[in-house]
Amino acid sequence: MKILHVDTGKEWRGGQRQALLLHEGLLENSVESYLAGNESGKLIKKCKKNCIPYRYKGEINPVSIFNLKKIIDHVKPDIVHSHDAHSLTPSLILKYLGFKYKLVHTRRVDFHIKNGLMSRWKYNNKNTDSLVAISEAVKNILISDGIKRPVEKIYSGLDMSSVVKLSDNKKNDLRKKLGINPGDFIIGSVGNFVPHKDFATLIRAFRLVYDEKKNVKLLLVGEGELLNEMRKLAEDLNISDKIIFTGYAENVDELMNIMDLYAATSQEEGLNTSVIEAMMHGLPVVATKAGGLPELVKDDYNGYLCDIKDYTGVADKLTILLNDEEKTHRFSLNSFEISEKFEEAHVVEKYRNLYQKI
Known part of the structure; x- marks a missing residue:
């Protein structure tokens, strides 16, 4: 069984991370897997084995279709797995042109499908052999948007x-490097500075x-189009010296070692691997009750859920945890327990079974 993964994104976000983890996990399980990533993207630079740069110029651009054809001619996959909406279109077009492979597509966002003919065609056609949603929330949106096929x-x-655990000395060094005082509580969040986050x-x-609590700082990790706007908001609220904007960071895993609480206030969210x-x-x-976040955060068990855009509610719940050491410890243990359900090995096994089924 030979799998070709395709992703057109230039950025390094959750979808690209998942495509790479699945590709590497399949290789570790003796499945012949290849990954075609945007030649100008971060994904192809992080890929270490069976990696193919994909010259992508737009989902219906003949150059994109021709270049994917060359990759498919070379790999001769049994299954093409498209990991973003833009890679689904050329993969479908080539199937219509007679290429004999099974096609799997993973839908990662909880945005509604656009009403255009192209978008409707992509998700409601017989040439996509399996449509996968990364959460119950994404699945429900596909169904509500009129997708008739099984999801x-x-x-x-x-x-x-692979989760990095730092020693106390290294934690202290990292906190000092970021200008964090020894007694400060750290609320953290990771993501791209885009509107839906x-x-x-x-x-x-x-x-x-x-x-309410002066010895607290906010650690925001990520880059994006709204980063400068968020810096300006912090200045306007007179808390810019209490918020650490790291920009893009390779050491996200290390930074999570110095966080005491985590917050995710998205308006839309497929699932959220940073959580x-x-x-x-x-x-x-x-977290807010956006998309798949309630499938990760169980209210009053490993955290709290708040209404979307309800900043007073978010503040109240963060303050409760900052002031209740026993509850924070209990929620911490429960978070780790729930996270075991999302171990990569389970994901690889489920996709492998899906590939074999189709």
Whole structure:
């Protein structure tokens, strides 16, 4: 069985991370797997084995279709697995042109499908052999958008054995490097600064938290189009010296070692692997009820759920945990327990079974 994964994204986000983890996991389980990633993207630079740069110029651009054809001619896969909406289109077109492979597509976002003919065609056609949603929330949106075909659900996952655990000395060194005082509590969040992640709600919530508890800082890890706007919001709220914006960071795993709580205030969210990673670090999570987040965060068990854009509610829940050491410890243990369900090995096994079935 030979699998070709295709992803067109230039950025390094959860979808690219999942494509690479699945590719590597299949190779470790003796499945012949190849990964075609955007030649200008971060994914292809991180791929170490059976990696093929894909010259992508747009989903219906003849150059993209021709270049994917060359890759498929070379690999001769039994299954093509498209990992983003833009890679699904050329993969489908080549099937219509007579290429004999099975096609799997994973839908990772909880956005509604656009009403255009192209979007509807991509998700409601007989040439996609299996459509996979990464959460129950994504699956329900596909169904509500009129997708008639069966939709599989396979959660995203991470390799728990690769989670970095720093010694106390290294934690202290990292905190010192970031200008964090020894007694400071750290609320952390990781993600791209894009509209649906809604970091503005978290920053406004933090302003209220800081009013109640002065020895607290907010650690925001990531880059994106709204980063400067969020810096300006922090300045306007007079808390810019209490918020650490790291920008893009390779050491996200290490940074989670110095967080005491984790927050995710998205307006839309397919699942959120950064929350899974935080849970693997045993962090209690305060999150909004967006998309798949309630499938990770169980209210009053490993964290709290708040209404979308409700920054006062987020602030209240963060403050409760900052002031209740016993509850924070209990939520921490529960977070780690839940995270075991999202171990990468389970994801690889489920996709392998799906490939064999089709």
